[in-house]
Amino acid sequence: MQKIAVVGAGRIGVTIASLLAHSGDYRVQVLDPNAQALAALPQHPAIVPALLAPDDDVRPLLEGAFALLGAVPFHQMARLAQAAVAVGAHYLDLTEDVASTQAIQALAADARTALIPQCGLAPGFVSIAAAHLCQGFDSLDTVHLRVGALPRFPDNALGYQLSWSTEGVINEYCQPCEAIAEGRLQTVPALQGLEQLRVLGQDYEAFNTSGGLGSLAHSLQGRVRELNYKTLRYPGHARLMRFLLDELRLRDDRALLRQVLEGALPATEQDVVVVFISVSGRQGGRLLQRNYAQEIFGTTLHGRRISAIQNSTASSICAVLDLLAQRQLPNAGLVRQEAVALPAFLANRFGAVYANSACV
Known part of the structure; x- marks a missing residue:
């Protein structure tokens, strides 16, 4: 062993x-x-x-x-x-x-x-899936990654409960975000770029957050007109978070913000992870779009109940480790997530959590 x-x-x-x-x-x-x-x-x-x-x-x-x-x-x-x-x-x-x-x-x-x-969900799996969807196009136009770790039964104004690291959530809401716009790699502010969308029959909003792209922006620089990563939340979340961070100035006191969130928002194991990846480009003279859409839920693992974010995150890093141990990945130097082949990942015993997608 x-x-x-x-x-x-x-x-x-x-x-x-x-x-x-x-x-x-x-x-x-x-x-x-x-x-x-x-x-x-x-x-x-x-x-x-x-x-x-x-x-x-x-x-x-x-x-x-x-x-x-x-x-x-x-x-x-x-x-x-x-x-x-x-x-x-x-x-x-x-x-x-x-x-x-x-x-x-x-x-x-x-x-x-x-x-x-960056072997988790986002960054992590989403770069693997997006890189796979990019294959086969004569030229790329847009690559959009949308991911949310959400309560299944929201009952507060934020539409949010704590399902993973509070420190990590605050960091991605505060740090600048990488994106490609009009073909240029640039930095955009978190909690901006608000959009409304529907994924698998549910309405969400999405906005810029930091870190979710991993190294994908650098891998696709010069090949795509528009690339961005946004976090999915239930409608109204971004407005209230901007109020806390900017108007109450809790951006300048992250320890206090963490205390406020953890004191007011209960944790939940009744969560859902929602992934939606959209890639468009030219193929054979046509503008074509390919998508990956998936919902991942919690499960029982060896007699213990685990949440959707535990299920998706742990499965992803274990799959990458397994592929490394099986010599399906380079064994020295930096290995980017987009270097992992999606078919190998989905066929892996751990990566199979992601295999039942609505469309690949």
Whole structure:
């Protein structure tokens, strides 16, 4: 069995560990500073808890590890990537933060192992699917990525409940966003570019958020007229978030904003992940559009209930790890998500969560 180090015993990290351990091919060491979180890990002979204080050197715990998987807040990712490179382990993470990813890309230049950041849902799977949809066009016109992690039963004015990292949500609402407009790579503000759309019979609004494109804008630069990523929410959400961030100036006090959101919005495991990807371009003289649309729900995993965001995010990083272990991906340097072949991803035992799409 391959040894895997998963840093982070939160909801996503626990789901990753459970998926990998029950596959029979991986022994998973879960590293976290919280002894209570480690004690709550699923009981399985292939899951091994290990205390790791925030300032501890992770390198001694990586001895013999095939890969390190980061399932912690974005500001810890660069340090973990450095440790993985130092001991010769592959590195995968879930970060949506642009600065963290840039630091990891710099490390990858001389790495003897693979560094694969942004292996979650968005960034992550959406770039894999979008790159696949782009194939076969004579020329590309637009590439639109729309993703939402939403409560199935919203009952407040924001139309939102907490289903993943509050810190991550705030970061993507505040940081600038990459996009391509009129063929030029540029930066656009978060929470702008509001649009209304219907996906699989449900009305949503969508607006710019940071990080969801991953490296796709750089891969498609010069090939597409318009490329953007927007988050899906129920109508009215963006207006209220702009009120909190801009008029109440909570953009300048993210700790307080996190306290407000976590104190007022309950968490939910009754969520849904909605993915809609639209690619248009010229083929044989015609303007043609191809789409991918999918809803992913929570499920029961080895006796434990997991949410839709746990299901989609953990499955994605596990599928990329599996493809790496099966030598279907480069084993050194930076590996971008769009380098992963969609058919191989969907055929994978973990990636199959995404296979039942409305249209591919």
